Amino acid sequence: MNKRILVVEDDVAIGNLIKMTLTTQHYEFDIVRDGTSAVQKALSMKPDVIILDLGLPDMDGVDFIHKVRSWSQTPIIVVSARSEEYDKINALDAGADDYVTKPFSVEELLARIRVALRRTAIEHDSDSTQSVFVNGNLEIHYLANTVFVHGEEVHLTPIEYKLLVVLSKHIGKVLTHNFLLKEIWQNVLPTDVPSLRVFMATLRKKIEENPSTPKYIQTHVRVGYRMLRISEDE
Numbered sequence: 001m002n003k004r005i006l007v008v009e010d011d012v013a014i015g016n017l018i019k020m021t022l023t024t025q026h027y028e029f030d031i032v033r034d035g036t037s038a039v040q041k042a043l044s045m046k047p048d049v050i051i052l053d054l055g056l057p058d059m060d061g062v063d064f065i066h067k068v069r070s071w072s073q074t075p076i077i078v079v080s081a082r083s084e085e086y087d088k089i090n091a092l093d094a095g096a097d098d099y100v101t102k103p104f105s106v107e108e109l110l111a112r113i114r115v116a117l118r119r120t121a122i123e124h125d126s127d128s129t130q131s132v133f134v135n136g137n138l139e140i141h142y143l144a145n146t147v148f149v150h151g152e153e154v155h156l157t158p159i160e161y162k163l164l165v166v167l168s169k170h171i172g173k174v175l176t177h178n179f180l181l182k183e184i185w186q187n188v189l190p191t192d193v194p195s196l197r198v199f200m201a202t203l204r205k206k207i208e209e210n211p212s213t214p215k216y217i218q219t220h221v222r223v224g225y226r227m228l229r230i231s232e233d234e
Contacts, residue, residue, distance in 0.1 A: 005050070149206075
């Protein structure tokens with residue numbers, strides 16, 4: 001069964017570009033041009049992925065994200081001309097999974113869609129209480145609170161371990177600094193971001209073969225981090 005994609009875009013030219021792109025990949029899709037119609041379509045269509053422009057004529061895209069997140073965890077990829085860090089962080093904190101800035105390449109958009117679909121498939125195939133997470137040469141044994149790389153146990157501090165677990169449970173999704181800080185420390189301030197960067201650096205030294213070019217944890221500058229899914233042939 002072809003994957004269904006809901007496109008929420010009021011710019012006709014951009015909508016046509018996305019339409020042609022999805023057609024070539026044989027995705028099923030619907031395009032709507034306002035937030036109210038998009039909410040109704042999301043309820044009836046139950047899409048596998050939502051592609052969302054933030055600048056809608058009747059509501060802000062972030063409000064749409066909040067509405068959808070009240071009943072669904074469908075991956076939402078924001079495609080917007082808003083390039084300020086605040087806009088990216090605001091959308092991701094609201095529950096968006098990814099953020100692509102206009103103008104964009106169709107290859108990039110398709111890659112982001114594939115990432116979102118893979119993450120959903122992994123979540124559906126795995127029980128929420130799975131005891132072992134495997135990604136490439138990285139293993140996390142949740143029940144034992146242990147981590148292995150290339151079969152060798154890696155000793156992490158409690159905070160490093162928490163950070164790795166949060167990233168693993170949201171693999172493929174961009175997690176903002178604010179989200180990570182709340183997950184790890186609960187009560188946080190923006191000034192705590194440097195501490196997060198320090199723990200991320202020490203974590204990478206322990207799990208990455210080359211911390212300067214990490215393959216497991218990707219940095220989104222001034223926004224946050226994402227754990228990448230490593231393919232079997234890697």
